[in-house]
Amino acid sequence: MTIAADRLGEDPSTPTLTALLAERAAQSPDGEFLRFGDRSWTFGEIDAWTSRLAHRLIETDGVEPGDRVAVMLPNVVQWPVVWLAALKAGAVAVPVNAKYQQADLAFVLKDSGARLVFTDHDHLRLVHGVANPGAVRVVDIADDGSARFPASAPDVAVAADTLANLQYTSGTTGFPKACMLTHDYWVRNGWLCAASTGLGPDDVLLTAQPFSYMDPLWNVAVALTVGAPLAVLPRFSASGFFADVRRHGATFFYVLGSMPTLLLKQPPDPSDRDNSVRMVLCSGIPADLHAALEERWGAPWREVYGMTESGFDLVSSFADPAAVGSGSLGRPVPTKQVRVVAPDGTEVPAGERGELTVKGKPMMTGYWNRPEDTARVLRDGWLHTGDVVVRGDDGEIRIVGRIKDMVRRGGENIASAEVEAALERDPAVVAAAVVAEPDDLMGEEVKAFVQLADGLAAGRSTADSIVQRAGTQLARFKVPRYVEFVDDFPRTPSERVAKPALKERADPGAVYDFGPSRGQSLPDLRVDITRDVAVVTLSRPEKLNALTVATRRRLASLIREFGTGRKARGIVLTGEGRAFSAGEDLGAAPACYDEVKTAFETFHDITRAILETRVPVVAAVNGLAVGGASEITLCCDTRIGTPATEYYQPENRRGLTISNATSVLLPRLVRGRAIRMVLGAHRMDAEEALRIGLLDEIVEPDELVDRAVETVLDWTPPTNTTATHLALLRPRPAEIEEAFAREDLAAREAWESGVYRAGIQSFWTEKGAPAAPDRIDAARG
Structure with missing residues (x-):
């Protein structure tokens, strides 16, 4: 029969699968029900076969209501026959993936407590090797032993809330969990699909998924609900799928996952539209392929959303052409409520991301033997799906990802x-x-x-x-x-x-x-991508973020990695704790001139890296910026500080030399005040730095990085010439290299005169701590 769309929210007129099969067999015993390959079976034939097999289960195998019967078979007619027979006996079916090997099978049999396993010749040795002979009986479907039993159903009470299946999830991580699914779950899914689609007895349903998964089972429920035949393929094959659709005269099918994409990737065929398909339901229609799918095969495709745990939750209307390409999951069926919630469980407003939660019927009663998992997923009747979605102002829900994926x-x-x-x-x-x-x-x-x-x-x-x-x-x-x-x-x-x-x-x-050579990872540098901006944080707060040679090399590498414009719209440099950086780590004093040269070269390389980027580089100066670190900020395109920002360049007083093109960069920013900063080692607070132009802005500490990120975003609109302007506004490379050469010469003179070593010693004297004696003694040598 056809279920009118306005009856979508009603309870099914027949409450159990077994009663539904009996009803259909009584009304149309000769109507085709199941089709596998070139053979088919009527409702009457399947009703009689399942009744005989149910008697066998009870009278030969001693199956009692609530006992578990496992089914490990490929897509053959015995699969739905064993399922329906087990339900007639009051048993609980346990679908087993036919691809399972020893460990997976052993887990399912033990976890479910199955008393009986139906399988075929190809799996007999595996099942016998796993099943406990004293506790589990194995039946080969080649001879199910049902022929001698009566064709009338056994007298076993079954109700809507009677457990029908332990439906194991796909188990993509670790061992699977079994959803406890009742007769009402299956009957209601069949009713909801029938009412959503308008399917009737003149339709032909088709499925290609394994029967161990839920889709062919609810397709069986739909076929029983509307009195239509279900054609079952051995497996899904993208290259042969539509040939099978044409061969069976299918008018409806359901696909999911990668199936639509794989189908569309097949070479076009002149017979593509030579089919009888009236409608397609799919979970996960690629939005940008939606129109192409409909155009190629000439039938409307609509989204349906659900899980093993909950069955049908949302569906898109076939009467709504705006659904095509929208990416919408549709709207809740009348028997379901949905909420989009934040991690704390509060509902988020339209337009914001949150987890989709669902409540209503159908719904699993919980996970078998997993009370903690049940409590985690089902909270106050609300199923937490793990899917991240956005609800639009129109009420439509669009999925944006999985919490775990x-x-x-x-x-x-x-x-x-x-x-x-x-x-x-x-x-x-x-x-x-x-x-x-x-x-x-x-x-x-x-x-x-x-x-x-x-x-x-x-x-x-x-x-x-x-x-x-x-x-x-x-x-x-x-x-x-x-x-x-x-x-x-x-x-x-x-x-x-x-x-x-x-x-x-x-x-x-x-x-x-396609990333750069990363070299050694360092704990004193951290990168976070915030709103498409790379935030590089100096993270050695206990040492005021002092920079070693290795850190500087890594910093230059990161700036180059994110400075191409391919991975980020810009770069923000900042520090952790109360200092941006104390500059050169004088705890690792150079012991020879080659080490001095290396130290200078790594500072030079940071300057080159910043000035060669094609994206803005913003210094978020969170605190004290000393020496070489303050010089790094000078290379940046702007500097944003906080009230705690302080600049200090003590090199001259310690007999050291500037090493990062300060001679070029600082005068460009602060003009004549550069002399005072370098030669007078003047400590400059945030207000003074702002007044002379060393800082461009002062914000509160908790706003610093956000403001820096906003600056990058403001300077890099979707269509821009930012890279060209940066190249025009920054110092010329030749000017910088000339400064480097002068600084390197000054550094060598300072080393050879002994002033460099004295400067390092004075640092330790000011600190009131002994110098690193091995290094200083080596330097004296």
């Missing part, structure tokens, strides 16, 4: 799904999977596994082209640093990429790294 790069959360979508828009890419790659500096980096289109070579140049094109769509910090090509992806039964298996596979390929 994220890359935490620096200070930014990157949704893997967003990067994957951008990569899969590339004609060179068939499919992509993005994972987090651990990184000492950034915490995590973005790594993309890519399946290439036929005929393309898997090499660095291809990877570079893909990354470059992705960079035109994504913020710089979201662009993959690593690319690895794969021939195919390991997948879960729900056709999602099994990312742990992908990362841990035994035969990894070449990985192409």
